[in-house]
Amino acid sequence: MTATATAPTTVDLGLYSDIQRFGATDISACFSCGTCTASCPLSQTDSTFPRRVIRYAQLGMKDALLSSKELWTCYGCGECAETCPTQADPSQLMAATRRYAIASYDRTRVARTMYTRPVVATAFAVLLAAFFALFMYAAHGPQSGESLAIFEFIPEALIHNTGIVVMLLVVLAGLSGIATMARRIGRREGVGWATVFGSRRALTRAGRAAWYAIGRESLGQARFREDCEADAANLEAVPWFRRRWLVHALTVWGFLGLLAATALDYGLALLGIKETGTPVPLWYPVRLLGTAAGVALLYGTTVLIVDRYRAANRSVKRSTTADWMLLGLLWVTGLTGFVLELALYLPEPPAWGYWVFLVHVAVALELVLLAPFMKLAHAVYRPVALFFVALATQGDQP
Ligand code: SF4
Ligand code: SF4
Known part of the structure:
Protein backbone atom coordinates (compact mmCIF):
# COMPACT_ATOMS: atom_id res chain seq x y z
CA MET A 1 0.00 0.00 0.00
CA THR A 2 1.25 3.47 -0.86
CA ALA A 3 2.01 5.45 2.27
CA THR A 4 0.07 8.68 2.71
CA ALA A 5 2.14 11.57 4.04
CA THR A 6 0.88 13.85 6.76
CA ALA A 7 -1.11 16.71 5.18
CA PRO A 8 0.52 20.12 5.28
CA THR A 9 -1.25 22.41 7.74
CA THR A 10 -0.27 25.90 6.61
CA VAL A 11 -3.31 28.16 6.86
CA ASP A 12 -3.93 30.98 4.38
CA LEU A 13 -6.72 33.20 5.68
CA GLY A 14 -7.14 34.82 2.27
CA LEU A 15 -7.58 31.52 0.41
CA TYR A 16 -11.37 31.46 0.23
CA SER A 17 -11.69 35.06 -0.98
CA ASP A 18 -8.94 34.39 -3.52
CA ILE A 19 -10.78 31.33 -4.87
CA GLN A 20 -13.92 33.46 -5.17
CA ARG A 21 -12.02 35.63 -7.65
CA PHE A 22 -11.83 32.50 -9.81
CA GLY A 23 -15.60 32.10 -9.92
CA ALA A 24 -16.57 30.24 -6.73
CA THR A 25 -20.00 31.01 -5.35
CA ASP A 26 -20.51 31.74 -1.63
CA ILE A 27 -19.76 28.50 0.22
CA SER A 28 -19.87 30.00 3.70
CA ALA A 29 -23.36 28.46 4.05
CA CYS A 30 -21.94 24.93 3.73
CA PHE A 31 -22.33 23.07 7.03
CA SER A 32 -20.82 19.82 5.81
CA CYS A 33 -24.12 17.95 5.78
CA GLY A 34 -22.85 15.44 3.23
CA THR A 35 -25.76 15.66 0.79
CA CYS A 36 -23.36 16.51 -2.05
CA THR A 37 -21.32 13.43 -1.19
CA ALA A 38 -24.44 11.28 -1.28
CA SER A 39 -25.41 12.60 -4.72
CA CYS A 40 -21.96 12.68 -6.33
CA PRO A 41 -21.44 9.80 -8.78
CA LEU A 42 -17.74 9.68 -7.82
CA SER A 43 -18.10 9.29 -4.08
CA GLN A 44 -18.73 5.52 -3.83
CA THR A 45 -15.15 4.92 -2.76
CA ASP A 46 -14.56 8.21 -0.91
CA SER A 47 -17.08 9.32 1.69
CA THR A 48 -15.39 12.73 2.01
CA PHE A 49 -15.65 13.77 -1.64
CA PRO A 50 -16.28 16.61 -2.49
CA ARG A 51 -16.72 17.97 1.05
CA ARG A 52 -13.04 17.67 1.88
CA VAL A 53 -12.12 20.15 -0.87
CA ILE A 54 -14.81 22.54 0.41
CA ARG A 55 -13.35 22.34 3.92
CA TYR A 56 -9.84 23.02 2.61
CA ALA A 57 -11.17 26.20 0.97
CA GLN A 58 -13.15 27.25 4.04
CA LEU A 59 -10.27 26.65 6.46
CA GLY A 60 -7.56 28.24 4.29
CA MET A 61 -5.65 24.95 3.79
CA LYS A 62 -3.90 26.09 0.65
CA ASP A 63 -1.17 23.43 0.57
CA ALA A 64 -3.67 20.64 1.09
CA LEU A 65 -5.90 22.06 -1.63
CA LEU A 66 -3.12 22.37 -4.20
CA SER A 67 -1.85 18.88 -3.32
CA SER A 68 -5.27 17.33 -3.78
CA LYS A 69 -5.61 14.89 -6.66
CA GLU A 70 -9.36 14.70 -5.97
CA LEU A 71 -9.76 18.23 -7.28
CA TRP A 72 -9.33 16.85 -10.78
CA THR A 73 -11.52 13.78 -10.56
CA CYS A 74 -14.67 15.96 -10.53
CA TYR A 75 -16.28 16.10 -13.98
CA GLY A 76 -18.43 19.13 -13.31
CA CYS A 77 -21.69 17.24 -13.82
CA GLY A 78 -23.48 19.62 -11.43
CA GLU A 79 -25.40 16.86 -9.61
CA CYS A 80 -24.19 18.10 -6.21
CA ALA A 81 -25.32 21.67 -6.94
CA GLU A 82 -28.88 20.42 -7.49
CA THR A 83 -29.10 18.69 -4.14
CA CYS A 84 -27.23 21.11 -1.83
CA PRO A 85 -29.78 22.35 0.75
CA THR A 86 -27.99 25.67 1.24
CA GLN A 87 -27.38 26.52 -2.44
CA ALA A 88 -23.64 26.57 -1.75
CA ASP A 89 -23.05 25.16 -5.26
CA PRO A 90 -20.13 22.78 -4.60
CA SER A 91 -19.86 22.11 -8.33
CA GLN A 92 -18.87 25.73 -8.97
CA LEU A 93 -16.43 25.63 -6.09
CA MET A 94 -14.74 22.58 -7.60
CA ALA A 95 -14.48 24.32 -10.97
CA ALA A 96 -13.13 27.51 -9.36
CA THR A 97 -10.53 25.60 -7.34
CA ARG A 98 -9.29 23.93 -10.53
CA ARG A 99 -8.86 27.37 -12.12
CA TYR A 100 -7.12 28.51 -8.94
CA ALA A 101 -4.84 25.47 -9.07
CA ILE A 102 -3.91 26.08 -12.74
CA ALA A 103 -3.03 29.68 -11.83
CA SER A 104 -1.06 28.57 -8.77
CA TYR A 105 1.00 25.97 -10.67
CA ASP A 106 1.88 28.66 -13.26
CA ARG A 107 4.82 30.77 -12.05
CA THR A 108 4.48 33.41 -14.76
CA ARG A 109 1.14 34.66 -13.31
CA VAL A 110 -0.27 34.82 -16.84
CA ALA A 111 -2.92 32.24 -15.92
CA ARG A 112 -3.97 34.26 -12.84
S1 SF4 B 1 -21.92 21.87 -0.14
FE1 SF4 B 1 -24.10 21.76 0.39
S2 SF4 B 1 -24.59 19.57 0.23
FE2 SF4 B 1 -22.35 19.72 0.35
S3 SF4 B 1 -21.84 19.48 2.52
FE3 SF4 B 1 -22.03 21.70 2.11
S4 SF4 B 1 -24.15 22.21 2.60
FE4 SF4 B 1 -24.06 19.99 2.40
S1 SF4 C 1 -19.87 18.29 -10.06
FE1 SF4 C 1 -18.12 17.08 -9.36
S2 SF4 C 1 -18.36 16.96 -7.14
FE2 SF4 C 1 -20.34 17.60 -7.97
S3 SF4 C 1 -21.51 15.68 -8.27
FE3 SF4 C 1 -20.49 16.11 -10.23
S4 SF4 C 1 -18.51 14.99 -10.11
FE4 SF4 C 1 -19.35 15.14 -8.00
Whole structure:
Protein backbone atom coordinates (compact mmCIF):
# COMPACT_ATOMS: atom_id res chain seq x y z
CA MET A 1 0.00 0.00 0.00
CA THR A 2 1.25 3.47 -0.86
CA ALA A 3 2.01 5.45 2.27
CA THR A 4 0.07 8.68 2.71
CA ALA A 5 2.14 11.57 4.04
CA THR A 6 0.88 13.85 6.76
CA ALA A 7 -1.11 16.71 5.18
CA PRO A 8 0.52 20.12 5.28
CA THR A 9 -1.25 22.41 7.74
CA THR A 10 -0.27 25.90 6.61
CA VAL A 11 -3.31 28.16 6.86
CA ASP A 12 -3.93 30.98 4.38
CA LEU A 13 -6.72 33.20 5.68
CA GLY A 14 -7.14 34.82 2.27
CA LEU A 15 -7.58 31.52 0.41
CA TYR A 16 -11.37 31.46 0.23
CA SER A 17 -11.69 35.06 -0.98
CA ASP A 18 -8.94 34.39 -3.52
CA ILE A 19 -10.78 31.33 -4.87
CA GLN A 20 -13.92 33.46 -5.17
CA ARG A 21 -12.02 35.63 -7.65
CA PHE A 22 -11.83 32.50 -9.81
CA GLY A 23 -15.60 32.10 -9.92
CA ALA A 24 -16.57 30.24 -6.73
CA THR A 25 -20.00 31.01 -5.35
CA ASP A 26 -20.51 31.74 -1.63
CA ILE A 27 -19.76 28.50 0.22
CA SER A 28 -19.87 30.00 3.70
CA ALA A 29 -23.36 28.46 4.05
CA CYS A 30 -21.94 24.93 3.73
CA PHE A 31 -22.33 23.07 7.03
CA SER A 32 -20.82 19.82 5.81
CA CYS A 33 -24.12 17.95 5.78
CA GLY A 34 -22.85 15.44 3.23
CA THR A 35 -25.76 15.66 0.79
CA CYS A 36 -23.36 16.51 -2.05
CA THR A 37 -21.32 13.43 -1.19
CA ALA A 38 -24.44 11.28 -1.28
CA SER A 39 -25.41 12.60 -4.72
CA CYS A 40 -21.96 12.68 -6.33
CA PRO A 41 -21.44 9.80 -8.78
CA LEU A 42 -17.74 9.68 -7.82
CA SER A 43 -18.10 9.29 -4.08
CA GLN A 44 -18.73 5.52 -3.83
CA THR A 45 -15.15 4.92 -2.76
CA ASP A 46 -14.56 8.21 -0.91
CA SER A 47 -17.08 9.32 1.69
CA THR A 48 -15.39 12.73 2.01
CA PHE A 49 -15.65 13.77 -1.64
CA PRO A 50 -16.28 16.61 -2.49
CA ARG A 51 -16.72 17.97 1.05
CA ARG A 52 -13.04 17.67 1.88
CA VAL A 53 -12.12 20.15 -0.87
CA ILE A 54 -14.81 22.54 0.41
CA ARG A 55 -13.35 22.34 3.92
CA TYR A 56 -9.84 23.02 2.61
CA ALA A 57 -11.17 26.20 0.97
CA GLN A 58 -13.15 27.25 4.04
CA LEU A 59 -10.27 26.65 6.46
CA GLY A 60 -7.56 28.24 4.29
CA MET A 61 -5.65 24.95 3.79
CA LYS A 62 -3.90 26.09 0.65
CA ASP A 63 -1.17 23.43 0.57
CA ALA A 64 -3.67 20.64 1.09
CA LEU A 65 -5.90 22.06 -1.63
CA LEU A 66 -3.12 22.37 -4.20
CA SER A 67 -1.85 18.88 -3.32
CA SER A 68 -5.27 17.33 -3.78
CA LYS A 69 -5.61 14.89 -6.66
CA GLU A 70 -9.36 14.70 -5.97
CA LEU A 71 -9.76 18.23 -7.28
CA TRP A 72 -9.33 16.85 -10.78
CA THR A 73 -11.52 13.78 -10.56
CA CYS A 74 -14.67 15.96 -10.53
CA TYR A 75 -16.28 16.10 -13.98
CA GLY A 76 -18.43 19.13 -13.31
CA CYS A 77 -21.69 17.24 -13.82
CA GLY A 78 -23.48 19.62 -11.43
CA GLU A 79 -25.40 16.86 -9.61
CA CYS A 80 -24.19 18.10 -6.21
CA ALA A 81 -25.32 21.67 -6.94
CA GLU A 82 -28.88 20.42 -7.49
CA THR A 83 -29.10 18.69 -4.14
CA CYS A 84 -27.23 21.11 -1.83
CA PRO A 85 -29.78 22.35 0.75
CA THR A 86 -27.99 25.67 1.24
CA GLN A 87 -27.38 26.52 -2.44
CA ALA A 88 -23.64 26.57 -1.75
CA ASP A 89 -23.05 25.16 -5.26
CA PRO A 90 -20.13 22.78 -4.60
CA SER A 91 -19.86 22.11 -8.33
CA GLN A 92 -18.87 25.73 -8.97
CA LEU A 93 -16.43 25.63 -6.09
CA MET A 94 -14.74 22.58 -7.60
CA ALA A 95 -14.48 24.32 -10.97
CA ALA A 96 -13.13 27.51 -9.36
CA THR A 97 -10.53 25.60 -7.34
CA ARG A 98 -9.29 23.93 -10.53
CA ARG A 99 -8.86 27.37 -12.12
CA TYR A 100 -7.12 28.51 -8.94
CA ALA A 101 -4.84 25.47 -9.07
CA ILE A 102 -3.91 26.08 -12.74
CA ALA A 103 -3.03 29.68 -11.83
CA SER A 104 -1.06 28.57 -8.77
CA TYR A 105 1.00 25.97 -10.67
CA ASP A 106 1.88 28.66 -13.26
CA ARG A 107 4.82 30.77 -12.05
CA THR A 108 4.48 33.41 -14.76
CA ARG A 109 1.14 34.66 -13.31
CA VAL A 110 -0.27 34.82 -16.84
CA ALA A 111 -2.92 32.24 -15.92
CA ARG A 112 -3.97 34.26 -12.84
CA THR A 113 -4.46 37.33 -15.02
CA MET A 114 -6.38 35.34 -17.63
CA TYR A 115 -8.78 34.04 -14.99
CA THR A 116 -9.23 36.97 -12.63
CA ARG A 117 -9.11 39.96 -14.99
CA PRO A 118 -11.55 39.12 -17.80
CA VAL A 119 -11.29 42.50 -19.56
CA VAL A 120 -7.49 42.41 -19.56
CA ALA A 121 -7.57 38.73 -20.63
CA THR A 122 -9.93 39.43 -23.54
CA ALA A 123 -7.88 42.44 -24.68
CA PHE A 124 -4.68 40.38 -24.38
CA ALA A 125 -6.16 37.53 -26.44
CA VAL A 126 -7.35 39.90 -29.17
CA LEU A 127 -4.02 41.76 -29.27
CA LEU A 128 -2.06 38.50 -29.35
CA ALA A 129 -4.09 37.20 -32.31
CA ALA A 130 -3.66 40.59 -34.03
CA PHE A 131 0.10 40.44 -33.38
CA PHE A 132 0.39 36.99 -34.93
CA ALA A 133 -1.74 38.11 -37.89
CA LEU A 134 0.33 41.27 -38.46
CA PHE A 135 3.56 39.36 -38.02
CA MET A 136 2.48 36.87 -40.66
CA TYR A 137 1.08 39.58 -42.92
CA ALA A 138 4.42 41.41 -42.77
CA ALA A 139 5.83 38.49 -44.73
CA HIS A 140 3.28 39.05 -47.47
CA GLY A 141 4.64 37.74 -50.76
CA PRO A 142 3.43 37.62 -54.36
CA GLN A 143 0.10 35.84 -54.76
CA SER A 144 -0.30 33.41 -57.57
CA GLY A 145 -3.20 34.23 -59.88
CA GLU A 146 -3.59 30.61 -60.91
CA SER A 147 -4.08 28.85 -57.60
CA LEU A 148 -4.66 29.68 -53.96
CA ALA A 149 -0.94 29.59 -53.21
CA ILE A 150 -1.26 30.22 -49.50
CA PHE A 151 2.42 29.66 -48.83
CA GLU A 152 3.24 32.47 -51.23
CA PHE A 153 1.10 34.68 -49.00
CA ILE A 154 2.72 33.52 -45.77
CA PRO A 155 5.88 31.48 -46.32
CA GLU A 156 5.65 27.99 -44.88
CA ALA A 157 9.05 28.41 -43.22
CA LEU A 158 7.76 31.43 -41.27
CA ILE A 159 4.76 29.51 -39.95
CA HIS A 160 6.99 26.52 -39.24
CA ASN A 161 9.61 28.53 -37.34
CA THR A 162 7.03 30.60 -35.45
CA GLY A 163 5.28 27.34 -34.56
CA ILE A 164 8.52 25.90 -33.17
CA VAL A 165 9.13 28.99 -31.01
CA VAL A 166 5.52 28.91 -29.77
CA MET A 167 5.75 25.18 -29.02
CA LEU A 168 9.01 25.64 -27.10
CA LEU A 169 7.45 28.37 -24.93
CA VAL A 170 4.36 26.23 -24.35
CA VAL A 171 6.37 23.13 -23.48
CA LEU A 172 8.56 25.06 -21.01
CA ALA A 173 5.55 26.71 -19.30
CA GLY A 174 3.56 23.47 -19.38
CA LEU A 175 6.38 21.29 -17.99
CA SER A 176 7.01 23.75 -15.18
CA GLY A 177 3.32 23.66 -14.16
CA ILE A 178 3.09 19.87 -14.43
CA ALA A 179 6.29 19.41 -12.39
CA THR A 180 4.93 21.71 -9.66
CA MET A 181 1.62 19.85 -9.55
CA ALA A 182 3.18 16.38 -9.62
CA ARG A 183 5.67 17.31 -6.89
CA ARG A 184 2.90 18.58 -4.63
CA ILE A 185 0.60 15.59 -5.12
CA GLY A 186 3.48 13.12 -5.01
CA ARG A 187 4.71 14.53 -1.69
CA ARG A 188 1.24 14.30 -0.19
CA GLU A 189 0.65 10.78 -1.51
CA GLY A 190 4.10 9.51 -0.65
CA VAL A 191 4.83 8.81 -4.31
CA GLY A 192 8.39 9.38 -5.53
CA TRP A 193 10.62 8.30 -8.38
CA ALA A 194 11.16 4.92 -6.76
CA THR A 195 7.41 4.33 -6.54
CA VAL A 196 7.14 4.76 -10.28
CA PHE A 197 10.50 3.55 -11.66
CA GLY A 198 12.08 1.67 -8.73
CA SER A 199 11.43 -1.89 -9.87
CA ARG A 200 9.81 -3.91 -12.60
CA ARG A 201 6.72 -4.27 -10.46
CA ALA A 202 6.62 -0.49 -9.89
CA LEU A 203 7.00 0.12 -13.62
CA THR A 204 4.16 -2.29 -14.39
CA ARG A 205 1.93 -0.57 -11.86
CA ALA A 206 2.86 2.86 -13.26
CA GLY A 207 2.15 1.63 -16.78
CA ARG A 208 -1.31 0.44 -15.73
CA ALA A 209 -1.95 3.77 -13.99
CA ALA A 210 -0.86 5.68 -17.10
CA TRP A 211 -3.18 3.60 -19.27
CA TYR A 212 -6.05 4.25 -16.86
CA ALA A 213 -5.37 8.01 -16.80
CA ILE A 214 -4.61 8.62 -20.46
CA GLY A 215 -6.27 5.78 -22.35
CA ARG A 216 -9.34 4.85 -20.38
CA GLU A 217 -10.26 8.14 -18.78
CA SER A 218 -8.89 10.98 -20.92
CA LEU A 219 -9.25 9.48 -24.39
CA GLY A 220 -11.99 6.98 -23.57
CA GLN A 221 -13.92 9.35 -21.26
CA ALA A 222 -14.97 6.21 -19.38
CA ARG A 223 -15.89 7.67 -16.01
CA PHE A 224 -17.54 10.74 -17.50
CA ARG A 225 -19.68 8.41 -19.60
CA GLU A 226 -20.54 6.00 -16.81
CA ASP A 227 -21.09 8.49 -13.99
CA CYS A 228 -22.61 11.55 -15.57
CA GLU A 229 -24.85 9.56 -17.92
CA ALA A 230 -26.07 7.22 -15.21
CA ASP A 231 -29.14 9.39 -14.71
CA ALA A 232 -31.89 7.34 -16.38
CA ALA A 233 -34.30 10.29 -16.78
CA ASN A 234 -31.58 12.34 -18.46
CA LEU A 235 -30.71 9.47 -20.77
CA GLU A 236 -34.27 9.26 -22.05
CA ALA A 237 -34.64 13.01 -22.49
CA VAL A 238 -31.37 13.67 -24.34
CA PRO A 239 -30.73 12.17 -27.81
CA TRP A 240 -27.45 10.24 -28.10
CA PHE A 241 -25.79 12.90 -30.26
CA ARG A 242 -26.36 15.58 -27.59
CA ARG A 243 -25.11 13.59 -24.60
CA ARG A 244 -22.50 15.47 -22.60
CA TRP A 245 -19.82 12.80 -22.61
CA LEU A 246 -20.05 12.41 -26.41
CA VAL A 247 -19.98 16.17 -27.10
CA HIS A 248 -16.99 16.55 -24.76
CA ALA A 249 -15.27 13.51 -26.27
CA LEU A 250 -15.77 14.75 -29.85
CA THR A 251 -14.22 18.09 -28.86
CA VAL A 252 -11.20 16.33 -27.30
CA TRP A 253 -10.80 13.85 -30.16
CA GLY A 254 -11.25 16.60 -32.75
CA PHE A 255 -8.59 18.81 -31.19
CA LEU A 256 -6.10 15.95 -30.85
CA GLY A 257 -6.92 14.72 -34.36
CA LEU A 258 -6.19 18.13 -35.86
CA LEU A 259 -2.90 18.33 -33.96
CA ALA A 260 -1.99 14.86 -35.26
CA ALA A 261 -2.99 15.73 -38.86
CA THR A 262 -0.89 18.92 -38.74
CA ALA A 263 2.12 17.06 -37.35
CA LEU A 264 1.74 14.26 -39.95
CA ASP A 265 1.46 16.83 -42.75
CA TYR A 266 4.76 18.38 -41.69
CA GLY A 267 6.25 14.91 -41.22
CA LEU A 268 5.34 13.91 -44.79
CA ALA A 269 6.87 17.17 -46.06
CA LEU A 270 10.08 16.49 -44.13
CA LEU A 271 10.26 13.00 -45.65
CA GLY A 272 9.75 14.52 -49.11
CA ILE A 273 6.54 12.53 -49.66
CA LYS A 274 4.14 15.48 -50.02
CA GLU A 275 4.58 19.25 -49.89
CA THR A 276 2.49 20.93 -47.18
CA GLY A 277 -0.64 22.51 -48.68
CA THR A 278 -0.51 20.43 -51.88
CA PRO A 279 -4.06 19.48 -52.99
CA VAL A 280 -4.77 15.77 -52.37
CA PRO A 281 -7.92 13.62 -52.79
CA LEU A 282 -10.40 13.44 -49.90
CA TRP A 283 -9.46 9.82 -49.14
CA TYR A 284 -5.77 10.73 -48.58
CA PRO A 285 -5.20 9.47 -44.99
CA VAL A 286 -3.88 12.73 -43.49
CA ARG A 287 -6.64 14.77 -45.15
CA LEU A 288 -9.23 12.21 -44.08
CA LEU A 289 -7.99 12.43 -40.47
CA GLY A 290 -7.98 16.25 -40.60
CA THR A 291 -11.49 16.38 -42.09
CA ALA A 292 -12.95 13.90 -39.56
CA ALA A 293 -11.22 15.69 -36.67
CA GLY A 294 -12.42 19.07 -37.94
CA VAL A 295 -16.04 17.84 -38.13
CA ALA A 296 -15.76 16.44 -34.59
CA LEU A 297 -14.23 19.65 -33.19
CA LEU A 298 -16.68 21.95 -34.93
CA TYR A 299 -19.70 19.88 -33.89
CA GLY A 300 -18.49 19.50 -30.30
CA THR A 301 -17.63 23.17 -29.79
CA THR A 302 -20.83 24.37 -31.50
CA VAL A 303 -23.01 22.26 -29.17
CA LEU A 304 -20.96 23.34 -26.14
CA ILE A 305 -21.35 27.02 -27.11
CA VAL A 306 -25.11 26.70 -27.71
CA ASP A 307 -25.59 24.80 -24.44
CA ARG A 308 -23.61 27.39 -22.50
CA TYR A 309 -25.50 30.24 -24.12
CA ARG A 310 -28.82 28.63 -23.20
CA ALA A 311 -27.56 27.40 -19.80
CA ALA A 312 -29.09 24.19 -21.09
CA ASN A 313 -28.13 21.89 -18.22
CA ARG A 314 -26.97 22.10 -14.63
CA SER A 315 -23.30 21.78 -15.54
CA VAL A 316 -23.30 25.00 -17.60
CA LYS A 317 -25.55 27.20 -15.51
CA ARG A 318 -22.66 29.58 -14.93
CA SER A 319 -19.95 30.41 -17.46
CA THR A 320 -16.78 32.45 -17.07
CA THR A 321 -14.79 34.47 -19.61
CA ALA A 322 -12.26 31.62 -19.56
CA ASP A 323 -14.96 29.15 -20.67
CA TRP A 324 -16.04 31.37 -23.56
CA MET A 325 -12.49 32.18 -24.62
CA LEU A 326 -11.45 28.55 -24.97
CA LEU A 327 -14.61 27.57 -26.84
CA GLY A 328 -14.35 30.64 -29.07
CA LEU A 329 -10.73 29.96 -30.04
CA LEU A 330 -11.43 26.27 -30.71
CA TRP A 331 -14.50 27.10 -32.78
CA VAL A 332 -12.76 29.76 -34.90
CA THR A 333 -9.81 27.40 -35.47
CA GLY A 334 -12.13 24.60 -36.62
CA LEU A 335 -14.34 26.84 -38.77
CA THR A 336 -11.49 28.68 -40.55
CA GLY A 337 -9.79 25.32 -41.18
CA PHE A 338 -12.89 24.07 -43.00
CA VAL A 339 -13.46 27.28 -44.96
CA LEU A 340 -9.80 27.23 -45.97
CA GLU A 341 -10.13 23.65 -47.20
CA LEU A 342 -13.22 24.67 -49.19
CA ALA A 343 -11.31 27.61 -50.73
CA LEU A 344 -8.34 25.39 -51.62
CA TYR A 345 -10.48 22.96 -53.57
CA LEU A 346 -12.67 25.47 -55.43
CA PRO A 347 -12.02 25.61 -59.21
CA GLU A 348 -11.15 29.34 -59.08
CA PRO A 349 -8.77 30.65 -56.37
CA PRO A 350 -10.83 33.04 -54.22
CA ALA A 351 -8.87 36.00 -52.79
CA TRP A 352 -10.69 35.73 -49.46
CA GLY A 353 -8.95 32.39 -48.94
CA TYR A 354 -5.75 34.29 -48.05
CA TRP A 355 -7.47 36.19 -45.27
CA VAL A 356 -9.11 33.04 -43.91
CA PHE A 357 -5.65 31.45 -43.87
CA LEU A 358 -4.25 34.44 -41.99
CA VAL A 359 -6.98 34.25 -39.31
CA HIS A 360 -6.62 30.46 -39.06
CA VAL A 361 -2.87 30.55 -38.48
CA ALA A 362 -3.06 33.49 -36.03
CA VAL A 363 -5.83 31.93 -33.90
CA ALA A 364 -4.29 28.43 -33.96
CA LEU A 365 -0.91 29.81 -32.81
CA GLU A 366 -2.63 31.79 -30.06
CA LEU A 367 -4.60 28.74 -28.92
CA VAL A 368 -1.43 26.70 -28.59
CA LEU A 369 0.58 29.49 -26.93
CA LEU A 370 -2.09 30.17 -24.30
CA ALA A 371 -2.80 26.48 -23.61
CA PRO A 372 -0.89 26.30 -20.27
CA PHE A 373 -2.58 29.46 -19.01
CA MET A 374 -6.22 28.75 -19.73
CA LYS A 375 -8.85 26.07 -19.29
CA LEU A 376 -7.21 23.88 -21.94
CA ALA A 377 -4.50 23.14 -19.36
CA HIS A 378 -6.93 20.77 -17.62
CA ALA A 379 -6.42 18.38 -20.55
CA VAL A 380 -2.95 17.70 -19.10
CA TYR A 381 -3.46 18.33 -15.37
CA ARG A 382 -6.42 15.95 -15.14
CA PRO A 383 -4.57 12.89 -16.53
CA VAL A 384 -1.63 13.63 -14.20
CA ALA A 385 -3.98 13.69 -11.19
CA LEU A 386 -5.79 10.57 -12.43
CA PHE A 387 -2.42 8.82 -12.67
CA PHE A 388 -1.97 9.37 -8.92
CA VAL A 389 -5.56 8.25 -8.31
CA ALA A 390 -4.88 5.02 -10.19
CA LEU A 391 -1.60 4.44 -8.34
CA ALA A 392 -3.36 4.84 -4.99
CA THR A 393 -6.25 2.61 -6.08
CA GLN A 394 -3.97 -0.18 -7.26
CA GLY A 395 -2.26 -0.30 -3.88
CA ASP A 396 -0.54 -3.63 -3.34
CA GLN A 397 -2.05 -5.37 -6.32
CA PRO A 398 0.53 -7.62 -7.96
S1 SF4 B 1 -21.92 21.87 -0.14
FE1 SF4 B 1 -24.10 21.76 0.39
S2 SF4 B 1 -24.59 19.57 0.23
FE2 SF4 B 1 -22.35 19.72 0.35
S3 SF4 B 1 -21.84 19.48 2.52
FE3 SF4 B 1 -22.03 21.70 2.11
S4 SF4 B 1 -24.15 22.21 2.60
FE4 SF4 B 1 -24.06 19.99 2.40
S1 SF4 C 1 -19.87 18.29 -10.06
FE1 SF4 C 1 -20.49 16.11 -10.23
S2 SF4 C 1 -18.51 14.99 -10.11
FE2 SF4 C 1 -18.12 17.08 -9.36
S3 SF4 C 1 -18.36 16.96 -7.14
FE3 SF4 C 1 -20.34 17.60 -7.97
S4 SF4 C 1 -21.51 15.68 -8.27
FE4 SF4 C 1 -19.35 15.14 -8.00
